[in-house]
Amino acid sequence: MKVLIVGAAGMIGAKLASRLAADSAIGERGVDALTLADVVEPRRPAGRIGTVRTLALDVSDPGAVAGLVTDRPDLVFHLAAIVSGEAEADLEKGYRVNLDGTRHLFEAIRAEHEREPSYVPRVVFASSIAVYGAPFPARIGDDFQLAPLTSYGAQKAMGELMLADFSRRGILDGLGLRLPTICIRPGRPNKAASGFFSNILREPLAGEEAVLPVEESVRHFFASPRAAVGFFLHAARLDTGPVGPRRNLAMPGLSATVAEEIEALRRAAGDKAVGLIRREPDETIRRIVGGWATDIEAKRARDLGFRAETSFDEIVRAHIEDEMGGRIP
Amino acid sequence: MKVLIVGAAGMIGAKLASRLAADSAIGERGVDALTLADVVEPRRPAGRIGTVRTLALDVSDPGAVAGLVTDRPDLVFHLAAIVSGEAEADLEKGYRVNLDGTRHLFEAIRAEHEREPSYVPRVVFASSIAVYGAPFPARIGDDFQLAPLTSYGAQKAMGELMLADFSRRGILDGLGLRLPTICIRPGRPNKAASGFFSNILREPLAGEEAVLPVEESVRHFFASPRAAVGFFLHAARLDTGPVGPRRNLAMPGLSATVAEEIEALRRAAGDKAVGLIRREPDETIRRIVGGWATDIEAKRARDLGFRAETSFDEIVRAHIEDEMGGRIP
CATH class of the missing domain: 3.40.50.720 (NAD(P)-binding Rossmann-like Domain)
Structure with a gap:
């Protein structure tokens, strides 16, 4: 082929x-x-x-x-x-x-x-x-x-x-x-309004600081x-x-809040990693993200056999396996 | 302007x-x-x-x-x-x-x-x-x-x-x-699959024969x-x-059946006009029309003041007034 x-x-x-x-x-x-x-x-x-x-x-x-x-x-x-x-x-x-x-x-x-x-x-x-x-x-x-x-x-x-x-x-x-918002995007932090969803996991997993510009109650849809x-x-x-x-x-995906992301980070890498997330509220980003979908049923795709993660633990694990050689430094 | x-x-x-x-x-x-x-x-x-x-x-x-x-x-x-x-x-x-x-x-x-x-x-x-x-x-x-x-x-x-x-x-x-299907289209019968909805009113109103290719129970959406x-x-x-x-x-419109069209024709022009409709079932047209919308809520447009007819009597009357100089020959 x-x-x-x-x-x-x-x-x-x-x-x-x-x-x-x-x-x-x-x-x-x-x-x-x-x-x-x-x-x-x-x-x-x-x-x-x-x-x-x-x-x-x-x-x-x-x-x-x-x-x-x-x-x-x-x-x-x-x-x-x-x-x-x-x-x-x-x-x-x-x-x-x-x-x-x-x-x-x-x-x-x-x-x-x-x-x-x-x-x-x-x-x-x-x-x-x-x-x-x-x-x-x-x-x-x-x-x-x-x-x-x-x-x-x-x-x-x-x-x-x-x-x-x-x-x-x-x-x-x-x-x-x-496609849902892709998380955890590998690479460096970027300026996309959605970037923080990845940054607050990827950077602390690598021992780096990350900025969270919205409340922990913000919900979005990920794969x-x-x-x-x-x-x-x-x-x-x-x-x-x-x-x-x-x-x-x-496509199917995971509907989850920032708080759920952070708890998955804590389970994977402990309180120290969570401590690397710095709150810096940003009204512009908050407003943009407020217009985004929070949950999508994706019934047809699921019935047709498309599969995504069902927890942020899985999403974090996929990142550690695929991008970090299987282990947190 | x-x-x-x-x-x-x-x-x-x-x-x-x-x-x-x-x-x-x-x-x-x-x-x-x-x-x-x-x-x-x-x-x-x-x-x-x-x-x-x-x-x-x-x-x-x-x-x-x-x-x-x-x-x-x-x-x-x-x-x-x-x-x-x-x-x-x-x-x-x-x-x-x-x-x-x-x-x-x-x-x-x-x-x-x-x-x-x-x-x-x-x-x-x-x-x-x-x-x-x-x-x-x-x-x-x-x-x-x-x-x-x-x-x-x-x-x-x-x-x-x-x-x-x-x-x-x-x-x-x-x-x-x-736009809903426009009915009654003025002019001559055409070969559009939707043409009969207009033909079965316009032609008999003018004393001409028209062909009905579907059952009277067929429902569609008109203005x-x-x-x-x-x-x-x-x-x-x-x-x-x-x-x-x-x-x-x-846009708003009238959800109605072919039978309702025909009864409006009868009220406007009598049994003789209705008698000019010839049934000639056409499987192709039936199948095409079977895939069309039968009713549309159009709540936003109605709330914004858009208005359409609410009966086929009104649609027939508009045609007689606008296309036939106000009277049936």
Whole structure:
């Protein structure tokens, strides 16, 4: 099977690439060719796959995107996007990358499909819970409206609609995954409004200070990077027959408060680690986070076998295993 | 006030243009310039407005669309679209006209807004209940998901998302109106799957035969052309403050069965008119119509003052008054 990952230099894309290269299979199907593309050339993962191509390209260039699918990959993961903050700061770039880039990819697949009608690749699209906007019900159901409150969310929702339409028309066999906030993000603290959810665990686990800008009662919806990679791999091999025409699925996750995060940190690393969290209330962040979903039912995805963590202990453990070599320093 | 109607040669667009030309005002605000654009040059309506321009242009040409807003219309009605059947038959044309055309218009407004930040025109966008797709709850609420089952519906939903995003960003002051099936459509019978809903009233009222391809128990959701024009005029002068960021509104309408249509015809024109309806069951039409919404709550729109007919007697009366000179031949 030939696999293409667009957005393979991003955090989830790179983890997915590493996993595919290491396993050289998804379920029972062997992966013999892997193409990794992003705006910067993705790192070449270690593994035993015969052919690995790494490419730097701009998804907003239709010709470059067309070149990605001329060898007709059986499976396409589409994770390329500029993030929420940047899409909000630069309207043109957001629509150009997040909407046009997605459209160019789907159109490139359509061109191949029209040359060879039996070519209908599985396409797994990284969407986001940003397609939802407040006010929310206590728990967002699968039939809740798309009413995003960011340009990023609007662009992801537009990509979802096109994915479903192209799937319904038999051009591609798409699944859109509305990802929860990913926690614990590896790496360094960043300035994303959601960053603190990861920072207050990752930094104290490594013996560093972290800033908490909101109350401990704040509730949000999470999945680990490990769970996110699992969503993509599950979507890659899912039988889409029972999915029907509604191809965009809210992914499962953990609804939890900051207090629950902190208690999981205490159980994993003790009071000393918890003591590294410094309270610095930030009204702006508090207001932004106040508009975010606190719980999502994700019944369809759960019924289709998608799985996420059910406690922050699991999320912390996944981070220690996957990012810290299994132990706290 | 300067008003632009894009799609002014279509059925609703032309009625709206005639009404504006006749009234030369919307509410308290005078209309002194009216620009009417469509893919064919719109008919020049009778009236007293100082400046009326009529233009033929292709909305998928960004330069042509930009030229429409260089004089900064205060109010823009955007009704230009290719219809559902054509968008399904010609995927490229559907996305080009219905998505790109809408985007070019919003982008042209953005360019003017960036030149002059106080320029934030009201934009009223013709959306459709085609943004919904089966299965439905018994009554579709305002927070029901966007899951269209046609390319037309997907393109309208994408336009809605962009309208809401550009409104939230203060580029334009948009309202999207999800129109019910318009009944009674004037003119001749057409081959649209929904055509019979109008045909079985309009033709017998004029003493002609009409074909009914489905059972009388079939239920659907309707508003008259008169009500539709009313929606656009109400949206043009609505205070959008209380609307908030969810700028796309399901319009009110009448949920009724074919049997109720027929009984209204009987009350208006007698058994002889009803006798002109010929039953010719059509499995294809039956199946298509079976996937359509039967009832929509439209609570937000009703609360905001949008009004539609509450019986088929009213719908029939509007047709007799507006299209038949007030009397049945």
